[in-house]
Amino acid sequence: MVRMEIKDVNLWYGTFHALKDINMKIYKNKVTAFIGPSGCGKSTLIRCLNRMNDLIDTVKVTGEITLDGKNIYDKDVDVVKLRKDIGMVFQKPNPFPISIHDNIAYGPRLHGIKDKNKLNDIVVNNLKGSALWEEVKDILDQNAMSISGGQQQRLCIARCLAVEPEVILFDEPCSALDPISTGKIEDLITQLKKDYTIVIVTHNMQQAARISDYTGYFYLGNLMEFNKTKKIFTNPDNPQTEKYITGKFG
Amino acid sequence: MTRDKYIKQLDEVKKLTVKMGNKAEELVNGSILALETQDAELAQKIIDQDKEVDEMFLDLEKKVIKIIATQAPVASDLRLLLTALKNATDVERVGDFAKDIAMVTIDLKDDKYFTKLIMIPKMAEITLKMVRESLQSFDEENVPLAKAVHEEDDLVDEIFSRLFRTMTSFVMENPKNTNQALRLMLVARHLERIADHAVNIANRTVYLIEGKIEFI
Numbered sequence: 001m002v003r004m005e006i007k008d009v010n011l012w013y014g015t016f017h018a019l020k021d022i023n024m025k026i027y028k029n030k031v032t033a034f035i036g037p038s039g040c041g042k043s044t045l046i047r048c049l050n051r052m053n054d055l056i057d058t059v060k061v062t063g064e065i066t067l068d069g070k071n072i073y074d075k076d077v078d079v080v081k082l083r084k085d086i087g088m089v090f091q092k093p094n095p096f097p098i099s100i101h102d103n104i105a106y107g108p109r110l111h112g113i114k115d116k117n118k119l120n121d122i123v124v125n126n127l128k129g130s131a132l133w134e135e136v137k138d139i140l141d142q143n144a145m146s147i148s149g150g151q152q153q154r155l156c157i158a159r160c161l162a163v164e165p166e167v168i169l170f171d172e173p174c175s176a177l178d179p180i181s182t183g184k185i186e187d188l189i190t191q192l193k194k195d196y197t198i199v200i201v202t203h204n205m206q207q208a209a210r211i212s213d214y215t216g217y218f219y220l221g222n223l224m225e226f227n228k229t230k231k232i233f234t235n236p237d238n239p240q241t242e243k244y245i246t247g248k249f250g
Numbered sequence: 251m252t253r254d255k256y257i258k259q260l261d262e263v264k265k266l267t268v269k270m271g272n273k274a275e276e277l278v279n280g281s282i283l284a285l286e287t288q289d290a291e292l293a294q295k296i297i298d299q300d301k302e303v304d305e306m307f308l309d310l311e312k313k314v315i316k317i318i319a320t321q322a323p324v325a326s327d328l329r330l331l332l333t334a335l336k337n338a339t340d341v342e343r344v345g346d347f348a349k350d351i352a353m354v355t356i357d358l359k360d361d362k363y364f365t366k367l368i369m370i371p372k373m374a375e376i377t378l379k380m381v382r383e384s385l386q387s388f389d390e391e392n393v394p395l396a397k398a399v400h401e402e403d404d405l406v407d408e409i410f411s412r413l414f415r416t417m418t419s420f421v422m423e424n425p426k427n428t429n430q431a432l433r434l435m436l437v438a439r440h441l442e443r444i445a446d447h448a449v450n451i452a453n454r455t456v457y458l459i460e461g462k463i464e465f466i
Contacts, residue, residue: 233324235461
């Protein structure tokens with residue numbers, strides 16, 4: 001089932017044409033990976049999916065991106081709600097410099113939940129959901145900046161889950177992490193797809209191969225190939241994809 | 251072009267597989283010649299040389315494992331490595347069969363053949379052509395050639411059945427022929443198996459090029 005659809009999307013940074021006629025479908029409860037060399041437009045596209053690019057003045061976007069059939073670029077769309085429904089986890093873990101507990105309670109509080117017990121339940125459930133609970137259950141009052149990078153990233157995922165999104169966007173979530181923390185995040189993404197729709201930008205080809213169901217290969221703002229991941233990594237249709245994933249180009 | 255060393259490694263694996271295949275083919279050729287001419291000395295040389303094929307196989311296996319472990323190959327590179335490794339396994343068996351045929355020659359060195367060997371050399375000729383062409387199809391990435399190999403296998407099977415009937419009648423005519431007939435039947439069986447290995451190699455050429463796993 002299609003959760004999001006990208007239709008004829010073009011994007012310009014001033015005069016620079018960064019995304020060219022992108023068309024693709026993001027399927028529900030699947031992991032979709034965007035790969036391609038630096039500057040190919042994959043991060044630009046993922047930021048279009050929850051309108052993060054709105055924050056940049058010179059950006060112009062045309063085309064449509066729908067969530068369950070509704071164009072997220074329509075004038076009546078509440079962007080704050082949109083970013084709650086389509087959460088994002090960034091490359092560098094960016095917890096708030098407050099306690100672990102409050103990092104997760106922050107979003108729900110902002111959205112109007114005041115009841116302490118309810119907030120505590122949200123904190124516990126989402127720490128469990130992000131596979132972090134066992135490691136931090138005794139230090140919930142400790143400042144989030146004191147835990148390791150890998151733990152901070154899982155905290156950011158927990159914080160994202162706390163506002164009950166439908167889609168989660170991961171922009172190179174493991175590039176600042178060691179292999180063990182990377183493994184944990186990958187396992188977590190695989191578990192999360194049962195309940196969420198996931199899009200991930202990654203420079204790690206093997207990571208895309210391991211955890212995604214669909215892969216899009218981007219080059220110079222074009223979507224060169226969008227296919228099942230299994231197909232991309234065993235026998236891609238486009239010879240350019242082949243050159244890129246085998247490391248002979250890019 | 252990036253990853254020059256890696257590309258060289260892949261190329262080396264392919265060349266080694268073909269080289270190993272050519273060696274195994276040479277051994278089968280020699281083993282049949284030794285059988286026809288009852289040359290026990292040549293047969294012994296073939297038996298000794300099978301070790302060379304085994305060593306080449308181990309060398310190739312190590313190289314493939316190292317590339318997979320260090321280079322994380324995907325797509326056509328992965329298909330090449332898997333194809334080379336599996337082809338090498340087939341080729342290694344072909345070498346073993348050459349050795350087995352040579353052992354029959356040694357067993358029969360003092361016997362007078364009760365018939366002139368005609369069908370076995372014919373079978374060997376087609377089988378060797380199949381091995382050669384299957385390896386060539388891999389080397390040149392030639393799918394039509396790979397498909398042609400498959401067709402030749404039917405002929406090998408047909409000669410095998412005819413030979414079976416002939417040997418049965420020799421045994422029925424004179425039970426003293428049993429030992430020789432059974433051993434020659436074994437040779438034919440080895441050749442028939444070698445042809446099957448050639449078909450495996452040819453099937454894999456299709457996988458290498460088209461990414462489809464299927465029997466032609």
